[in-house]
Amino acid sequence: MAEVEKILEKDVSRRSFLKTTGIGLGVAAGALVFGTGIAGAQTQTGTVAEAPLPYVELDPEEARLRGHAGYYMAGCMYGAFYAILSMLREKVGGPYNQIPYRMAGYGRGGAANWGTLCGALNGAAAAINLVAPDADTNKLVSELLGWYTITPFPSDKSNAIASAKGFKYDAKPYPTLVHVTSVSNSPLCHASVANWIKKSGYELGTAERKERCARLTGDTAAHAVELLNAWKAGTFVPTFKVDDQTAACIQCHEGDMEGKMACTTCHEPH
Numbered sequence: 001m002a003e004v005e006k007i008l009e010k011d012v013s014r015r016s017f018l019k020t021t022g023i024g025l026g027v028a029a030g031a032l033v034f035g036t037g038i039a040g041a042q043t044q045t046g047t048v049a050e051a052p053l054p055y056v057e058l059d060p061e062e063a064r065l066r067g068h069a070g071y072y073m074a075g076c077m078y079g080a081f082y083a084i085l086s087m088l089r090e091k092v093g094g095p096y097n098q099i100p101y102r103m104a105g106y107g108r109g110g111a112a113n114w115g116t117l118c119g120a121l122n123g124a125a126a127a128i129n130l131v132a133p134d135a136d137t138n139k140l141v142s143e144l145l146g147w148y149t150i151t152p153f154p155s156d157k158s159n160a161i162a163s164a165k166g167f168k169y170d171a172k173p174y175p176t177l178v179h180v181t182s183v184s185n186s187p188l189c190h191a192s193v194a195n196w197i198k199k200s201g202y203e204l205g206t207a208e209r210k211e212r213c214a215r216l217t218g219d220t221a222a223h224a225v226e227l228l229n230a231w232k233a234g235t236f237v238p239t240f241k242v243d244d245q246t247a248a249c250i251q252c253h254e255g256d257m258e259g260k261m262a263c264t265t266c267h268e269p270h
C-alpha cells in the first residue's frame, strides 16, 4: 500500500471512530487547535457559544482611531468590525480571540463593491450582534443606520484628528486636509459615496475619497461604541425618526413593502 493510502486510511478510521463514539467534529477541531499550540477560548465541545458574548464599556475615541486604520487594512466593513473587536480582544479576550477580523472583509464597497449596505454599518452591526441579544441588536442597529443617514460625514472630530495627523495607528500617511461633508440620506454605500463625490468634486478612485470613507468608518465605529455603552449602562433610548415625508409614505404603504429608507431617494412622490 502506498504511503499516501495508508495515511488516508488512518484518517478515515480516525474519523469514523470520532463518529461512532459520538465525539463531534467540534472536538476534533478543538484538539487540532490546541495541538498546534494556538491557545484559545474553545468551550469543551470546541465550538464558540451562540449566546451573546460579554461586553464591557469601550472608548469611542479609540474606536474612531482604530476604525480609520482598519479601513486601510482591508476596507470599511473590516475597519468598523476590527475597531470594536480588537478592543474587546484586549479587554475581554477569550472568545474574541477566536473570531477572525477577516470575516468582515467581504463588505468593502457595500459588499464586494456592489454599493449596497455601507460596509462601516455592516461591520459595526456585526460587532453589535456579537454582544447583544437579537431584539436589542435590532434596536441598536436601526438607530445606527438612522443616525448614519442624517449625519454629515466625515465628522468634525475625524476631520480635526486628520488635520492634526492624529490617526496614530495608520501604517502609512493619509491625506490630512479637512474634507467637505455630505449627508447620504441613505444607508447605501452607493448613495453615501455618490453624494460626497458630488459635493467634494473628488472622484471615486482618489486618495481623498478613500480617506473620506476611512474617516466615516472611524466615525461609525465610534458611534456604535457610544450606543453599546449606553445599552450596557441601561440608558440607551432610540432617537432616530424617519422624516415626515417618509413617515407619510409608510403610513399608507406599510404592509406593501419592507423598509425605512427615505422613499424619495428612489421613488417620485405621488
Ligand code: HEC
Pocket (backbone or CB within 6 Å): 245, 246, 248, 249, 250, 252, 253, 263, 264, 267, 268, 269, 270
Ligand atoms: C394617502 C396614501 C398614500 C400616500 C401618503 C402615499 N401613497 Fe403611494 N400609493 C397609494 C395608493 C392607494 C397607490 C395605488 C395602489 C397601489 O398600487 O397600491 C399607491 C401607489 C404607489 C406606488 C406604485 C405601486 C405600484 O403598484 O406600482 C409607489 C411606488 C408608491 N405608491 C410610493 C409612494 C411613496 C414613495 C410615497 C411617499 C412619497 C407614497 N407612495 C405615499 C397610497 C399612498
Ligand code: HEC
Pocket (backbone or CB within 6 Å): 246, 249, 250, 253, 256, 257, 259, 260, 261, 262, 263, 264, 265, 266, 267
Ligand atoms: C433604494 C431604492 C428604493 C427605496 C429607498 C425605496 N424603494 Fe420602493 N421600490 C424600489 C424598487 C426598485 C421597486 C420595484 C420597482 C418599482 O416598482 O419601482 C420598489 C417598489 C415599491 C412599491 C411597489 C410595490 C408593488 O407591489 O409593486 C412600493 C409601494 C414602494 N416601493 C414603496 C416604497 C416606500 C413606501 C419606500 C420608503 C419607505 C420605498 N419604497 C423606498 C426601490 C426603492
